[in-house]
Amino acid sequence: MGRMGSFELSLNKPEESSLRLVELIQVNVERDRNFQRLFDLHWRRVFSYFSRKGFSQEESKDLTQETFFRVFKGLDGFRGDSSFEWWLKGIAESTYKNEIRKRRTEKRKGIEQSIDAPVTNGTRSQSPKETLASPEPGSLEEVVDREQVKALRAALQELPPQMRQCCILRYLKGLKYQEIAEVMQISIETVKAHLFQGRKRLASMLGTTKGTGKKGGEDET
Amino acid sequence: VTDEPIDPELDRLFDLLAEEERGEPDPVEHPGAATLSAYYAHTLPADQVPRVQEHLVACGQCRAQLLEHSQFMGSPTEEPEDNVSSFEGVAEWRRLKERMDREPRELYQGRNTHKDRPLRSWGTGNSVAAVLAVAFVGVSLYAGSLLRELKQPVTNMGSETLLASQRSLSTGSKVVRLPNFLVIEVQATRPFPKYQIDFEDSRGTLVETFNDNIEEDGTIKTFLPRRFLKPGNYRVIVSGVKGDSREQLGTYNVHIVP
Numbered sequence: 001m002g003r004m005g006s007f008e009l010s011l012n013k014p015e016e017s018s019l020r021l022v023e024l025i026q027v028n029v030e031r032d033r034n035f036q037r038l039f040d041l042h043w044r045r046v047f048s049y050f051s052r053k054g055f056s057q058e059e060s061k062d063l064t065q066e067t068f069f070r071v072f073k074g075l076d077g078f079r080g081d082s083s084f085e086w087w088l089k090g091i092a093e094s095t096y097k098n099e100i101r102k103r104r105t106e107k108r109k110g111i112e113q114s115i116d117a118p119v120t121n122g123t124r125s126q127s128p129k130e131t132l133a134s135p136e137p138g139s140l141e142e143v144v145d146r147e148q149v150k151a152l153r154a155a156l157q158e159l160p161p162q163m164r165q166c167c168i169l170r171y172l173k174g175l176k177y178q179e180i181a182e183v184m185q186i187s188i189e190t191v192k193a194h195l196f197q198g199r200k201r202l203a204s205m206l207g208t209t210k211g212t213g214k215k216g217g218e219d220e221t
Numbered sequence: 222v223t224d225e226p227i228d229p230e231l232d233r234l235f236d237l238l239a240e241e242e243r244g245e246p247d248p249v250e251h252p253g254a255a256t257l258s259a260y261y262a263h264t265l266p267a268d269q270v271p272r273v274q275e276h277l278v279a280c281g282q283c284r285a286q287l288l289e290h291s292q293f294m295g296s297p298t299e300e301p302e303d304n305v306s307s308f309e310g311v312a313e314w315r316r317l318k319e320r321m322d323r324e325p326r327e328l329y330q331g332r333n334t335h336k337d338r339p340l341r342s343w344g345t346g347n348s349v350a351a352v353l354a355v356a357f358v359g360v361s362l363y364a365g366s367l368l369r370e371l372k373q374p375v376t377n378m379g380s381e382t383l384l385a386s387q388r389s390l391s392t393g394s395k396v397v398r399l400p401n402f403l404v405i406e407v408q409a410t411r412p413f414p415k416y417q418i419d420f421e422d423s424r425g426t427l428v429e430t431f432n433d434n435i436e437e438d439g440t441i442k443t444f445l446p447r448r449f450l451k452p453g454n455y456r457v458i459v460s461g462v463k464g465d466s467r468e469q470l471g472t473y474n475v476h477i478v479p
Contacts (some may be wrong), residue, residue, distance in 0.1 A: 012460070019446055020444065023444070023447055024446070027400065029444065035321075036314055036318075039317065043313060043314070045293060045294070048371055049293055052292070061309075063312065064313065064314060065317055065320070069320055069324075073324075080257075080447070081258075082254040082255045082258035084258070085290070085293070085294060087254075089289070089293045090254065092293075093289075113408050113430040145234075145237055148237075148314060149237045149238050149241060152235070153238060154236055161271065161274075161275075162274075165274060165275070167277060168278050171235040172235065172238060172239045173234075173237075173239075173278075173281070179288055180352075182287070182288060182291045183277050183278075184283055185263065199226050200226060202231060203226070206231065206234070208228055208230040208231045208234070
């Protein structure tokens with residue numbers, strides 16, 4: 001029998017190349033060689049993932065090792081319900097969480113909660129100090145605000161779905177243009193057009209004062 | 222710089238609404254990795270896309286997953302390289318390979334290590350030891366044969382051959398069940414350093430291209446994985462490639478069956 005399964009990767013489709021390599025490994029064809037190819041194809045991506053999380057180069061290398069070792073151990077169980085890359089990122093994420101958990105366990109003793117410590121994991125939770133200082137609801141201003149917010153909520157529902165979703169992601173969830181484009185799978189230009197139109201329509205529906213200038217905000221997309 | 226019209230009052234209302242919604246929990250049900258992965262890859266059926274988008278707008282958790290995956294898949298130029306060279310990549314692979322090779326032995330040793338426990342008497346101990354020894358030898362032999370079997374390439378994997386005599390579209394369709402090896406007999410007037418295999422669907426759209434080497438027996442053997450092509454009829458075009466020139470060597474009809 002010849003060298004069954006030897007081939008060159010079609011580099012324009014890395015996801016299909018990965019799937020092909022995974023299946024070759026699963027049927028035990030040139031297992032080591034194909035796993036090395038899989039490693040070559042993705043290790044930099046995994047390394048960058050850990051670098052972005054703030055790990056040093058050496059730590060990122062170790063965590064990349066750990067991730068691929070888990071891939072090696074679990075590859076036979078991969079059924080291809082999601083793409084290989086999605087699965088790989090999931091393993092990298094789990095490796096990251098394990099590492100964080102390990103470090104937290106080591107540092108657990110001696111940590112005190114500050115009364116001013118409000119930010120956890122990107123989501124701002126109300127600190128005990130803020131809770132104590134929360135104003136009592138009920139003033140006339142607040143009642144008016146509540147009504148206006150209710151009207152804004154209703155006005156948003158009147159927008160076409162994609163325009164509404166862009167507005168929500170931008171103004172309520174605080175995403176950047178690039179992120180909205182990625183979530184909605186549309187171009188940045190379309191995102192901008194939706195936001196422009198959306199604001200105009202909302203202002204018109206709510207009767208708020210509309211300025212004549214342009215809003216200069218985000219210089220990164 | 223954005224093109225959004227200035228409207229401080231609208232911004233203030235958005236801030237208030239954002240504040241109201243900040244504490245709201247994510248939806249309880251999520252689309253799952255398979256759906257999100259397909260959405261990211263643009264392979265989700267069109268009728269499911271709006272539902273997923275609506276969910277992504279509402280669910281911070283899934284949104285974060287999608288954005289993180291997008292970053293994960295970002296092109297290398299956008300990634301922090303941190304001076305990692307391909308040389309280091311090779312070294313890292315070697316380190317991983319050593320660990321992969323070491324692991325089965327570690328598992329094997331781990332299974333057979335035992336903690337020292339006090340035995341009631343030497344007689345009982347000897348009997349137990351004898352039984353354990355026999356069991357150990359049996360298990361070792363079985364494990365050894367199992368390991369040998371696992372290390373061997375799977376030989377019951379089938380293959381379908383496209384004969385040189387079938388290399389025209391009028392000779393009928395070859396049924397190929399996935400996963401499988403496709404063996405293509407090549408009869409070229411001159412040798413080529415590379416061979417290209419194109420798969421076109423029934424509408425003539427190029428679906429996949431492989432570049433393969435020729436085997437010593439004059440065939441090209443290529444592996445077609447399970448999720449490689451959708452079931453249906455395909456035209457397989459085999460060409461010899463040398464530099465920029467390409468010579469068509471044969472065209473076959475293939476019917477892919479899942």
